[in-house]
Amino acid sequence: MGNYPLPTDKALSGVRVLDMTHVQAGPTSSQLLAWLGADVIKFEAPTGDITRQQLAHVVDGKRQESFYFKMLNANKRSITVNMKSKAGQEVFEQLIRKCDVIMDNFGPGVLTRLGYPDEKLQELNPGLVIASIKGFGSSGPYSDYKAYEPIAQAMGGSMSVTGDPNGPPTISGAFIGDSGTGVHLALGIVAAIYHRTHNGGKGQIVEAAMQDSVMNLCRVKFRDHLRLLGGTAELAEYGPPTLGLTYVPRALNDSGGGHIGNAIPCKPFGPNDYIYMVAQAPVVPVLLKEIGLEPDDERFAPAAARNKNQHEFWKYVSEYTKNYTKQEVTARFNELDIPCGPVLSTEEVVADPHVLHREMWTKIEGHPEGDYYTVGMPVKLSLGEVDKKYPSPGLGEHNEQITKDVCGFSEADFNRLKEAGAYTLPPKK
Numbered sequence: 001m002g003n004y005p006l007p008t009d010k011a012l013s014g015v016r017v018l019d020m021t022h023v024q025a026g027p028t029s030s031q032l033l034a035w036l037g038a039d040v041i042k043f044e045a046p047t048g049d050i051t052r053q054q055l056a057h058v059v060d061g062k063r064q065e066s067f068y069f070k071m072l073n074a075n076k077r078s079i080t081v082n083m084k085s086k087a088g089q090e091v092f093e094q095l096i097r098k099c100d101v102i103m104d105n106f107g108p109g110v111l112t113r114l115g116y117p118d119e120k121l122q123e124l125n126p127g128l129v130i131a132s133i134k135g136f137g138s139s140g141p142y143s144d145y146k147a148y149e150p151i152a153q154a155m156g157g158s159m160s161v162t163g164d165p166n167g168p169p170t171i172s173g174a175f176i177g178d179s180g181t182g183v184h185l186a187l188g189i190v191a192a193i194y195h196r197t198h199n200g201g202k203g204q205i206v207e208a209a210m211q212d213s214v215m216n217l218c219r220v221k222f223r224d225h226l227r228l229l230g231g232t233a234e235l236a237e238y239g240p241p242t243l244g245l246t247y248v249p250r251a252l253n254d255s256g257g258g259h260i261g262n263a264i265p266c267k268p269f270g271p272n273d274y275i276y277m278v279a280q281a282p283v284v285p286v287l288l289k290e291i292g293l294e295p296d297d298e299r300f301a302p303a304a305a306r307n308k309n310q311h312e313f314w315k316y317v318s319e320y321t322k323n324y325t326k327q328e329v330t331a332r333f334n335e336l337d338i339p340c341g342p343v344l345s346t347e348e349v350v351a352d353p354h355v356l357h358r359e360m361w362t363k364i365e366g367h368p369e370g371d372y373y374t375v376g377m378p379v380k381l382s383l384g385e386v387d388k389k390y391p392s393p394g395l396g397e398h399n400e401q402i403t404k405d406v407c408g409f410s411e412a413d414f415n416r417l418k419e420a421g422a423y424t425l426p427p428k429k
């Protein structure tokens with residue numbers, strides 16, 4: 001990444017983040033802050049974020065830095081600090097004084113074991129926003145458990161409601177436990193910064209737990225849980241029978257929303273040749289007519305009948321869609337105002353003209369191993385986002401720059417700290 005100018009006119013310009021996060025949940029959060037203009041200092045153990053090595057990309061037999069790391073750590077600077085050395089702690093403490101936010105997603109108790117419980121951090125900098133992701137938060141029966149994405153999906157309700165009712169619970173391809181929690185944390189950080197600005201510069205502790213975040217993202221499934229009324233009511237819009245159930249079942253591709261919906265196959269019947277469509281009540285007569293039925297067909301026109309006969313309804317729709325490609329059906333249905341979209345493979349998404357127009361598949365230039373693509377910034381602010389995305393930093397690339405420019409240490413101090421092992425692991429005995 002080299003030295004790039006920090007933006008001075010973006011939403012979070014002037015906010016400095018000490019980013020101790022690793023793997024996915026934390027880095028995805030701090031990258032959002034970086035893209036909103038914050039100065040994000042990726043603070044790594046001398047061994048580096050484990051994702052630098054994981055799922056490594058091999059080109060012509062040469063191992064490159066992983067896309068896992070590159071796609072989650074753009075627009076950050078990197079400093080390596082050995083927190084288990086006295087000199088490393090000197091650098092860390094100075095950074096704490098100079099930063100507005102510290103972020104981590106370590107396992108339970110790691111910062112305390114390193115000698116830095118929240119109280120100590122607050123003592124060093126009372127204005128500090130102390131933000132962390134934990135699997136289950138800092139208190140409660142599971143607070144000592146580590147967590148990874150699928151564990152959070154399992155324990156937040158998501159797995160039990162995803163997949164085939166006759167098959168096993170299924171994880172979602174959307175990483176709602178990791179990246180989803182990162183988004184929640186970013187909201188908490190921004191709120192804490194706002195609060196600090198209006199409350200005499202007082203920092204606070206912000207925590208996002210993965211189980212909590214998954215629950216939040218499954219909110220409407222818990223709505224359905226309540227609607228089951230302990231087994232005495234049913235979810236009329238679900239395909240599988242639900243009367244008598246005391247929990248929300250898996251329902252494959254049923255929309256489970258206010259209008260029934262489903263994934264319908266199209267020609268030429270490849271793995272992703274489907275549309276997803278929603279039978280939105282006001283357009284049902286138009287839809288029925290389009291697929292060759294009477295607009296007031298009593299089996300499908302009234303919502304209650306449509307819910308009850310949905311398997312037959314989808315068969316009729318499939319009879320129609322089998323004659324067209326997913327793009328053709330999408331174009332025609334949208335013409336008729338019927339909510340519908342093609343199921344796009346990753347290959348199709350990254351080539352999609354609308355995705356490209358929105359810069360959601362965006363090129364990052366200037367990485368020593370070559371330019372690469374990443375998923376863009378999903379929140380668009382007219383005055384907020386950085387103008388350019390810079391590549392992820394090399395490990396410890398900014399040790400000297402950050403020590404001098406951010407910490408305010410002199411050249412002599414930097415050399416002393418380096419000599420004393422602040423940035424490296426001690427040699428193996």
Ligand SMILES: CC(C)(COP(=O)(O)OP(=O)(O)OC[C@H]1O[C@@H](n2cnc3c(N)ncnc32)[C@H](O)[C@@H]1OP(=O)(O)O)[C@@H](O)C(=O)NCCC(=O)NCCS
Nearest residue numbers: 023024025044045081082083084105106107134135146147
């Ligand atoms: C993801 C997770 C399971 C990984 O577990 P892990 O690899 O054992 O890593 P931990 O975070 O528990 O521990 C990090 C270790 O590195 C050490 N470390 C971290 N930064 C360091 C530094 N700069 N210098 C020296 N040591 C450092 C810590 O002291 C700790 O060592 P310890 O266990 O001896 O105290 C765990 O971090 C976790 O549960 N995080 C919270 C939930 C989460 O974010 N999960 C999703 C990840 S995408």
